[in-house]
Amino acid sequence: MSSHSPIAEHALLQTRRQFFGRCACGIGGAALGSLLNPAAFASAPKGSHGLPHFAPKAKRVIFLFQSGGPSQLDLFDYKPIVQAKSGTELPASVRGNQRLTTMTSGQNTFPVAGSKFKFSQHGPSGAWFSEVVPHMASIADEICMMNSVTTEAINHDPATTYITTGAQLAGRPSMGAWLSYGLGSENNDLPSYCVLISKGNPRVNMQPLYPRIWGAGFLPTEHQGVNLRSAGDPVLYINNPPGVDDATRRRMLDGLAQLNEKQYEEFADPEIVTRIAQYEMAYRMQSSVPDLVDFSDEPDHIIDMYGPDVRRPGSFAANCLLSRRLAERGVRFVQLFHRGWDQHAELPRDISTQAQDTDQPSAALVRDLKQRGMLDDTLVIWGGEFGRTVYGQGNVQPENYGRDHHGRCYSMWMAGGGAKAGGLYGETDDFSYNVAKHPVHVHDLNATLLHLMGVDHLKLTFSYQGRDFRLTDVFGNVLPGLLA
């Protein structure tokens, strides 16, 4: 129906906002109580837009985003020829006429840099893992390894924006915002999309993060990711001011509700009712968030599984455990950002440190979900915005080399949530420079992720500036080979 008649338009929208339900009877105390229940963060209740489109495999996603571009050549994509030809010039036929970053496009030579690390095969598919990620290797049975992820971007800002929003330039909603918008919230006192930024080894080259990558773009702002912080208030302004105790706060809220109700009686504006509900929601968050971030109820064997770093708030390990606790509470999408993989120089030293920070906790998270029976409907994704070049940046020495950004192929893995356990998908050429078989474009990855959440990526759209936008732009295919 066209929108020429606001009245007619409203008749269609009514089901969404349910004004009559709220307004018809006025709001006495009893009615008020029943109003304070619905999902607070997403005005679209669960199941709006006809979602999910089909039965989801995954109810929630934990995306362990590795910012900076982890080297697939030193972690997962083992290449005997690279090891054998280390130090020799990368054949021009392999390199092709691909564009390079201006950090290495001026290099006269492109010497192959063999990995310093030893590799071994694990799991039913025989996926390779280097010696720096033994814990990940130990969960090979659960992992679906993708060695053929590919992107067109070659620098951090565009590449990160691309994989998280489906476009290289700013302005589009992030993946989590799309999910919040499409699927709504599954819990009553936490945001449906939470972001955790972990604090790694401070000496490594940490790329900046761009909050647009968890932003709402042109979707309503309530869908943007809420950053749960490890220092200060976990959620901004969650704590009462000093000198304001719980009883005072309760008294204030009761008084506010009474006053706002009077205003409602006079103006009949449903937004007033919503506001009363949101104040109550805020109150509930104030008690649920501290409980969420307090690990004291976790038994030792769980704590130990995540490794010693878990006791340091804000560490990757602590955030992995926090991710699990968020997942348990029904948070739809948790995105954890860990920086420090941008190893243009001194890669062997720095990647070892990075692996120390991330290897054990990542594996522990998968194990922990598994033992709780949550892995089946929780999708865990591990990877970054691109990989790294097989050729060295600057001098190549056996023990010391660096690598530039490389988007043509790189590795990521998924586990649980309907992803193929023990799978190995896609191949690269002998130099891990080009995809040889079964590419996983970032759009395909996102389409598949949405598919696992029960969402048809073609149908989750938002009309803005005259166009129906999607996370996958006008691209993307669900890749059946990634599915269990």
Add this chain to the structure above:
Amino acid sequence: MMMRYISIGCVALCGMMVFAEEPAPSNPPTVDAIVELLKKLEADPPSRAEAEKTLKDGLEQIRQQVNESQPPVEAAAAEVDAAAKRAAELDAKLAELSAQIDAVKKDAADHAAAAPGLQEKLDAAKKQHTALADKITMYERALELIGTLQPAPEPAPEQPASAPAAVAALPAVNEADRVNYNRDIRPILSNNCMACHGPDEAERKAELRFDEGTSAYTALSSGKLAIVPGDPAKSELVARITAHDEADRMPPAAFGKTLTQKQIDLLTQWIAQGGSMDKHWAFTAPAPSEAPVIAKADWARNPIDNFIASRLETEGLAPMPEAEKHSLIRRVTLDLTGLPPTLDEVTAFVSDTSTDAYEKVVDRLLASPHYGEQMARHWLDVSRYADTNGYHVDNERYMWRWRDWVIGSFNENQPFDKFTIEQIAGDLLPEPSLDQRIATGFNRNHMITFEGGVIPEEYRVAYVVDRVNTTSTVWMGLTVGCAQCHDHKFDPISMQDFYEFYAFFNSVPEKGSDGNTGNSVPLMKAPLPDQKVALDAAQAEVDAMLANIRQPLPEVDAAQAVWMNEAADKVRARWAVMDPDSVVSSGGATLKEQYDRSILVEGTNPDTDVYEYTVSTELTDITAIRLEALTHDTLPEKGAGRASNSNFVVTEFEVEVAAKSTPEKFDRMPLAAANSDYSQSGFEIAKAIDANPETGWAVDGPTKKEARTAVFVTEKPAGYAGGSIFRIRIKQESKSTQHTLGRFRIALTTDKTMGPTEFGQWYVNGPFVAADGKTAYETAYEPEKGVDIKATYEDQRLKWVLTPTIADGQPNILNGDIAATYLYRTIQAPSARQISFGIGSNDAVKVWVNDQVVLDNNVQRALLADQDTVTAQLVQGENRVLVKVVNYGNQYSFQFRRTDEKVGDIPLDVEQILLAVDNARTDAQRAVLQEYYRSRNWSEWPALQTQLAALNQKKTELDTKVPTTMVMAELEKPRETFMLKRGQYDAPGDTVTPAVLTNLAPMPANAPLTRLGLAQWLVDPSHPLTSRVAVNRYWQRYFGTGLVKTSEDFGVQGDWPSHPQLLDWLSLEFIRTGWDVKALQRLIVTSATYRQSSKSTSDLLGKDPENRLLARGSRYRLDAEEVRDNALAVSGLLVNTIGGPSVKPYQPKGIWEEVSYGDKTFTAQFFEQDNGENLYRRSMYTFWKRQSPPPSMLIFDAPNREVCTARRARTNTPLQALALLNDPQFVEAARVLAQRMMKEVDAGDPAARICYAFQLATARVPNDDECAILTKIFGDQLAVYRANTNAALELLSVGESKRDEMLDPAELAAYTTIASMILNLDETVTKG
């Protein structure tokens, strides 16, 4: 649906009783007859069957007439179509066949002349058709009415007082019933069909389009017709959208969209009604219309109200009465200034009983400087204004001068057309003022990257695209961005249109990768008025001092003349000027030796030429050859070259030598180096000895008509004992034809100092890892104690590695993180000399030359060329250079080059000037000589220099405080614009030149094809969009939603206006008043529509929850900035200074840092909170970091300002509650408000104090219930804080301002609780 019409219909029928009767029994009964029937029915219900029959028969007759009227309509339409088609064909021919222009023009004119007549015919037929259709409706209603009367009819209702209004309402109802292509049909077609049957030619299927043209009405390749006007059954469109077979059904299943039954019905109905396609409403000029006549004529205060009321009457709604006065003044004050009214202002207005009391308030507000702030605040969103660059590192930029210009512009009520022109093209106006140039910052507010590794062109293209998208959205409400990669799917914008538009913005002298140190080029100094005054004064002082320093000094000057002659002789004596044996032009020019042994070239000037100059000499150990390019009166513009612009190019300077004993045996004589006193950029002297015939030495001949000197240094001393013959070739073989030398002279020297220095390759040793940068810098590692190339260090882990990849003049990445690295090289000098290096480093750097420290800079920074310049003395023979570069973390790099070299006492540049004869010297050269001489021979010089330095220092200090701002500028030579395939920067296609979207409006006469012309086109009154889009955005500000809801999209996919005639009327009114912005705001806020009460009823809410019809005043939450500004103002904390650099009020710790790159060499990485007044400035001045916007703004739906935002979301979330309750700035505001309560209201009565604060926040007196609720809580809290003074003190300690210690802490804390509640009231954060 019909039920709703009954009462109206009845009223209408009664109202029509007064109309004259219509005769003829063969015709359907007249209105009067029907009324008669009704009356009769009233008296005699059993006569119903008879009445029904009469009406039914009449209905049948009319239907027949309608059917009969259809063919003429179709015939007329066909004729019009045919004529239009013919005219179009002829137009096309016109363009192609210029020879036939006259004949075709005449033909075309004839057809065009016929068209209006035909159009009239069509219009008349349509009108008749419409009239009949209306009658049908009326009859149907009458029938229905009769149905309701049975069995016992109610008495006919009273005739209402306002009969004319009821009559007016009738056609409106009909209007709503008729299908309107633009309103009803286009959205369906656009959403479901136009992707394949629309403007995008590449995607078009079956040659069929539903947006324009005739393809839908003419036979398709299948032979079928998509649309048969008036006959849905024969229309293939209907067949396909209703097809049962999925293979046939449209839209195709794969397209993923299906039509609803309602949509199918509408399409069918549309075709039944003729199926005509109108041009999209927004692409045709606004139609003038009279304000409609309304029933409640006295309600209307201006024409806006007639339009609004007319629609309300149609819908059976009535406007709300005027809002209560306190409510009204709060609303209008917030709307026009973004701040709440003071209590005095409220009281004054409430007690002002004059009829124009409200208008007086409006005029006061429009004159307030805060009006400009409020208007500008909205403009900042569409302009994507921010304080950081946005991409990657996201460091600081400085655009507040532009922001303040916007505020000023609104306060001065600059007309919207000028406002537009200055922002888009202020720099292109004749003699643009500083303000006009600052205004162009609008198109520089886009994001800019400085990420290492980016390909600059990719981003430069992105910036241009951003300008196109933003300009189109802001002024035209068009999303042209789609056409970057393909023809627009919905709007008539082709890819070529896009790139022609793009070409306007493509010639900015900018860099794709920029913004590492604040503003990016192009930028300008933008002094504030007081700075300008101070700077001018400082400049005057400097000028006076310079005049003093340069004043004639007879004695000193006489001595200088003597010195110059002597020194010149000495310099010249080092050179033996040659007398050639022969000199020949390969191109046939005449070469004549002059008295001074120079060679003057005359005669023909070939495109390319080689002068072969042969000379014999007895000299040996020749170290250099000098070429002088000399000016001459006979040469073009009295320069030194023969090109018409007086330039020349020496592409190669080649020398061969033979011993006199073997005069035929010439050997090539290698040249080691070349120096010159001047080179044109890109034509450096070294290019004359690079063996590349395409490159060479040139001297900016067009602007500099001066003698030039070049010195070519031999690789080793030349010349045979017993004499040599030199053969020198001076070549001009460049593409710049005729750029030959006009006059030249050759000299030789045996001076050993001429030999070049020779730089050895770099050895690298490191990284020497340290715990931190400071330690690395301060530790003297082994290499500092003496370089031994063969030594090893740190347990043999480190050694000197010869590293040829370290190149001079470019950045070199070093290995390591927190560490020191040493670089070492030797320099061979043929003679002692002074040398200068330019050094860049990330981070700290220390340099030794021959074991002496010449640079010691413990700094943390990003690498740039020549960050440090050092000068050192070289000894004859080997010299040692050691460099230590220390990294504090992250990027690690180093850059090095030789910048200058000097042999002997007199610097080379002074020597070059001395070589020229005095009258050939320029003023600048004379000044150099004077300065050189006076600095050594005039006793007052040092003192005067000290004074001058002080004055210069003062000027520099003033100058460095002058802010810069980014502006638009044009390259001298426009950049070529290509259509980019798939929109990609590296896939250029055909070239295009700038052009506007002429299918919207023609380019105004005489408008240039530049941004200026583009701006003039936008504000040309014939442009259908600019004024509509602007007034709609203003409307949106006051009512929450625009008349067109999609204020960013007026294209085909945008929403249909709620009040189309009002939108057009307002936009024409805006143009008519000369784009008077204040007048427009005044018009809107003084309307009765705006002044309505915002109270609602559940009935009204049910019918129109979004309040699109405006049967009540708007009520919605304040914008983010207003929420905070309101709290600051109510509490009295607000500092309302206007403009200036952005400020950093409270925000939670660490939120920048957790997303920052963290390198201290960039700005805006670490948040340093301001103090004092800056904490309480209006929110529009809060520092806007794009990658971490102020959290309390973001929580209340402010955009992140990455891209243009025409419309903010308005959400209602728990995070907002948390911010208002707990954010220190609101807690502090509550406490300061509590202090006001206690200090400004007499003690004793808490209720009075509470009432006061309530009034400050809401402008109204709370009622008893409200007061009682708050007073009760105050009592409870007072008890709490009396029992726990510490808690009270804790609460009162929030915020930087100190609590008033005269006040009792417990009481103040209790009032703070109440104040916080008041600031949290829905009413406080809502404009109602």
